[in-house]
Amino acid sequence: MLRLNNGRTLYYGKGDVLTYRTYAAPLEVSPIPESAFTGDDNVVFAHNITFAVSSEQLMTSFSEGDNSRIVATDSMKNFILRRAADYEGSTTEGFLAFIGEAFFEKYGHMTAIEIRGDRIPFLSLLVRGPGGLQESELVYRRSHNDHAFAAMTLRRAEEGAEVLDHWSGLSDLQLIKVSGSSFYGFVRDEYTTLPESYDRPLYIFLNIHWRYRDVEDARDSERGGYVPAEQIRDLAQQAFHAYSSPSIQYLITRIGLHMLDRFPQLSELRFESNNRTWETIVDKDAVTSAGVYTEPRPPFGFQGFTMTREDLSDPQFGFDANGLYPVREAKGVAQS
Numbered sequence: 113m114l115r116l117n118n119g120r121t122l123y124y125g126k127g128d129v130l131t132y133r134t135y136a137a138p139l140e141v142s143p144i145p146e147s148a149f150t151g152d153d154n155v156v157f158a159h160n161i162t163f164a165v166s167s168e169q170l171m172t173s174f175s176e177g178d179n180s181r182i183v184a185t186d187s188m189k190n191f192i193l194r195r196a197a198d199y200e201g202s203t204t205e206g207f208l209a210f211i212g213e214a215f216f217e218k219y220g221h222m223t224a225i226e227i228r229g230d231r232i233p234f235l236s237l238l239v240r241g242p243g244g245l246q247e248s249e250l251v252y253r254r255s256h257n258d259h260a261f262a263a264m265t266l267r268r269a270e271e272g273a274e275v276l277d278h279w280s281g282l283s284d285l286q287l288i289k290v291s292g293s294s295f296y297g298f299v300r301d302e303y304t305t306l307p308e309s310y311d312r313p314l315y316i317f318l319n320i321h322w323r324y325r326d327v328e329d330a331r332d333s334e335r336g337g338y339v340p341a342e343q344i345r346d347l348a349q350q351a352f353h354a355y356s357s358p359s360i361q362y363l364i365t366r367i368g369l370h371m372l373d374r375f376p377q378l379s380e381l382r383f384e385s386n387n388r389t390w391e392t393i394v395d396k397d398a399v400t401s402a403g404v405y406t407e408p409r410p411p412f413g414f415q416g417f418t419m420t421r422e423d424l425s426d427p428q429f430g431f432d433a434n435g436l437y438p439v440r441e442a443k444g445v446a447q448s
């Protein structure tokens with residue numbers, strides 16, 4: 113939230129600035145064992161941008177209706193779209209910082225900017241070519257699945273902008289694990305109606321946020337420390353696959369420990385999860401495992417958790433960096 117020096121929150125801006133830049137610089141990243149993702153050709157570098165500014169000098173527009181220092185939000189939209197043509201980098205974070213710095217340069221009275229970009233994913237696809245199936249490089253498929261995002265708060269500095277706050281993330285990941293999740297051993301009292309479950313079809317919605325130790329690694333992929341949301345997605349999928357999960361709380365923590373272990377350039381993580389466990393209509397068949405389920409009814413449960421690098425060596429998590437995704441039995445309760 114953008115605040116003035118006197119503590120008052122003051123901002124205005126534009127949301128849903130749909131920015132379809134083509135042929136941005138390709139992104140290349142080092143591979144990790146959990147993912148086949150090594151980069152993005154960035155032929156379609158598309159974002160939904162939210163942009164807000166703040167300044168002491170905007171006070172009179174709120175107090176007196178003085179628009180003399182107001183850059184119309186319509187002009188902000190035009191500025192973002194036009195400047196998108198000039199971005200030479202390959203990351204969302206770099207793009208946001210580039211727009212923010214250019215805006216500061218153009219409008220000398222603006223002192224703070226909050227900017228967020230949600231990537232609009234267009235996936236590459238295969239077409240028939242001389243040597244068999246190959247990437248089209250012309251036609252891309254819009255995806256409504258999970259997507260990457262980044263957000264940053266910038267303050268005018270002597271030269272350019274200082275990044276006051278930044279988060280990168282993966283939004284709206286939805287995963288179902290059909291077997292290998294339980295939920296039992298919770299408090300049972302006069303309010304309990306939920307039966308214990310030893311093998312539930314666990315459907316989760318997940319948002320994962322991460323912060324870099326040095327935001328330069330997010331802005332400039334040439335430094336070699338960029339963490340793509342696609343690798344985070346694949347790493348989360350790997351942990352969901354490998355752990356026998358006693359709860360979503362435990363599952364997101366394991367995902368976080370593997371993220372911190374895999375990416376030493378990250379300093380902090382934040383998880384938001386949502387429990388959408390399918391409702392059972394016909395129990396799993398003992399022989400074929402076939403079952404029938406339907407959408408759960410609201411209200412839905414949720415979890416939140418933040419983690420830092422120190423958690424990797426904190427004994428309470430018992431994380432073994434050398435043990436590859438060990439299966440954990442829930443504490444103190446025998447599995448049936």
Ligand SMILES: O=c1[nH]c(=O)c2[nH]c(=O)[nH]c2[nH]1
Binds near residue numbers: 359360361387
């Ligand atoms: O993984 C879960 N954690 C909970 O805290 C909870 N509560 C609940 O009703 N189901 C679940 N599942």
